[in-house]
Amino acid sequence: MKKDTQCVHSGTLADPKTRGVNTPIFTSSVFEYLGMPENVYPRYFNTPNQKAIIEKLCTLENAENGLVFSSGMAAISTAIFSFLQSGDHVILQRDIYGGTHHFASAEFERFGIKHSFVSNKATDIERAIQPNTKIIYIESPSNPLLLITDIEAVAQVAKSRKIMTVIDNTFATPINQNPLDLGIDIVVHSGTKYIGGHSDICCGVALASDELIATIKKSAANFGGSLNAFTCYLVERSLKTLAIRVAKQNANAHTIARHLETNVNIERVYYPGLETHADYEVAAKQMKDFGGMLSFELKGQRVESPRFLNKLELIKPALSLGGVETIICSPAQTSHLKMSDDDRADLGITDHLLRLSVGIEDPDDLIADIENALE
Ligand SMILES: Cc1ncc(COP(=O)(O)O)c(C=O)c1O
CATH class of the missing domain: 3.40.640.10 (Type I PLP-dependent aspartate aminotransferase-like (Major domain))
Incomplete structure (x- = not known):
């Protein structure tokens, strides 16, 4: 099957x-x-x-x-x-x-x-x-x-x-x-x-x-x-709905990652499905699709991360990931909070880094929410 x-x-x-x-x-x-x-x-x-x-x-x-x-x-x-x-x-x-x-x-x-x-x-x-x-x-x-x-x-x-x-x-x-x-x-x-x-x-x-x-x-x-x-x-x-949810999350994340790459307020996008990802070839070899998670780095001198998070309306700043609703978090303040500042700095987890868990909504609505908050 x-x-x-x-x-x-x-x-x-x-x-x-x-x-x-x-x-x-x-x-x-x-x-x-x-x-x-x-x-x-x-x-x-x-x-x-x-x-x-x-x-x-x-x-x-x-x-x-x-x-x-x-x-x-x-x-x-x-x-x-x-x-x-x-x-x-x-x-x-x-x-x-x-x-x-x-x-x-x-x-x-x-x-x-x-x-x-x-x-x-x-x-x-x-x-x-x-x-x-x-x-x-x-x-x-x-x-x-x-x-x-x-x-x-x-x-x-x-x-x-x-x-x-x-x-x-x-x-x-x-x-x-x-x-x-x-x-x-x-x-x-x-x-x-x-x-x-x-x-x-x-x-x-x-x-x-x-x-x-x-x-x-x-x-x-x-x-x-x-x-x-x-x-x-x-x-x-x-x-029972895992495959159908994940397919939509894969597609949404890919669309959003591509879009974010073009935004002047964003320094860098991390998504293994982008050809610009350092290990794109390895990802393409071992994954059937690239998943619903992506991270991006805001241009710190242009956008303050807490203000950006506050301006989002549809996407909630929240802990965890993988749900049907799109959520966003600052790993430095959530998943990697207990890591020492030095360890975080070594790994490249900055205060401007945000992690997006992409849900199953229409990607146009998600992109509009992000664009609006960035503006
Ligand atoms: C990649 C990954 N592994 C393991 C865990 C731990 O899972 P749980 O919170 O269900 O104990 C998390 C939680 O965020 C996670 O993101």
């Missing part, structure tokens, strides 16, 4: 009694165990509603198995910690979501885990490998500068050294990019973003081989970040 069809049909646990076409919400947190192949319990990641969305997500990401968590950070932290012990070393791409950057900086050291932040170039990643390196963690496109990592190149480096790879595929979505096909071991998503898609869900996902998921599952039951049946149901409902 093609992605649009998979979104609608895969994983549905249709109820044979009522013949309703949707998965029912199984409200039980208590399940009888006699005669059952396994003990069912929400924190064991095996309730019917959890399994239904995992099946859909596995189909979409070409994964054997997966786990659905209560947040993206629960998925990321659990997946990573499941494989680490004191004395290990982790390489992380330095341009990643600020929360993940902070997670590594704040948590690893006290468990005796060393880490290095490096550029997203496979050669730099390879140079940072130590005898005790266990995991290479990347994000592509990256938050917030839409850097593109050559996923296949990193996977090859890691495989040749028997190091596990994890990628945050949140920005791309399983519609635009399938990293497991490119040799990555574990894919994580903040499902709070495109998978949820309506700015009303917090969840996370980890997808991988049966073997790796079995290991993560053991730790996940201890860490306890599972997802409840009602939210699972909302996720399943959201996933």
